[in-house]
Amino acid sequence: MSRTVYLNGKWLPEDAAKVSIFDRAFLMGDAIYEVTCVLDGMLLDYAGHAARLRRSASELGLTLPLDDDALLKAHHEIVARNQMQSGLIYLQLSRGVAERDFVFPPKDTPPTLVMFTQAKDVLNNRAAETGISVALLPDLRWGRRDIKTVQLLYPSMAKMEARSRGADDAWLHEDGFVTEASSATAHIITTDGRLVTRDLSHALLAGVTRASVLELAQSHGIEIEERAFTPDEARAAREAFITSATNFVVPVVRVDDVVIGDGHPGALTQQLRQQYIATQRATALAPA
Incomplete structure (x- = not known):
């Protein structure tokens, strides 16, 4: 069964989610990520991961387009859409799409925000x-x-x-x-x-x-x-x-x-x- 993923505010089948070849994550490694574990369909240590995500974004001057409530809601929704009981949620945030340049693009460049799941039996390791x-x-x-x-x-x-x-x-x-x-x-x-x-x-x-x-x-x-x-x-x-x-x-x-x-x-x-x-x-x- 195809996963449902999150891309810039949209929920899409994984094979329909596309990111530009000009995204700075691809061209420059200009992106951060975070991983939250899911057990029994619930989020583990979520507050710590959300706080670290915002710190990473702040250190690199990245804009996270979701506020705290929307970010938490997106995590719960991706679990529900994929009917995941045990596994991982990966979130990646890049500086967005721009012409290749070592200089950062303008601050109003829309960031790229991606979320996807990986099913995993996290207990039986x-x-x-x-x-x-x-x-x-x-x-x-x-x-x-x-x-x-x-x-x-x-x-x-x-x-x-x-x-x-x-x-x-x-x-x-x-x-x-x-x-x-x-x-x-x-x-x-x-x-x-x-x-x-x-x-x-x-x-x-x-x-x-x-x-x-x-x-x-x-x-x-x-x-x-x-x-x-x-x-x-x-x-x-x-x-x-x-x-x-x-x-x-x-x-x-x-x-x-x-x-x-x-x-x-x-x-x-x-x-x-x-x-x-x-x-x-x-x-x-x-x-x-």
Whole structure:
């Protein structure tokens, strides 16, 4: 069955939705995106994703053509139109259609706003049961990683390089410290039970799931250190995991050739995943 997608205020079958070859997302990578998870037909962590979307737009001077109420309504409507119970909503906002030029077009250029869904069983994730392996790779992305742009070529290259090394994903590093995974936030649990995750800056994206998991950990008395950690600290960790809207909390059981802990998902990581799912289900946004 063809999906129904949103394009500039219209609901269209996916094969009828067309974007100009002169759109700046295509020509210049001049666009941002956001991903919201859907479970039981409801939106998870929506407020955080909406806030991050507006921040990204503000940082690049992009105009989001929907106000808060209309944006939320569009998210609920795309779920309903596609009868989606579990999966993801991708939103992309570009600066719009203009002649190719490094200079931004006039501010009154209409932006391009796209939304589409991907059905996915977000709960039954084999990686969450077995854990994943990561390869350490240099972080060669641009400096403003705090903005969720569509500039995803290097993360894709890093993920493919990790796969070529027999790993599931990459953890990126620069100046002697881990920044984040190719498309997720990196965390470790030290041998004495402290949760260490990098502090927010231009070096990494402010993960919405990261924030929710840290809040959960703090409420359960887990000591948190928001600071950069080294690859050696990662290899010596008792547990390690990633967080993202698409995968929630997923254990990391190997970094390069070093096994983390006993090579199985750690107890604290599994606990945080279960608590995150339970909390998000209890607070998910249903249609009004």
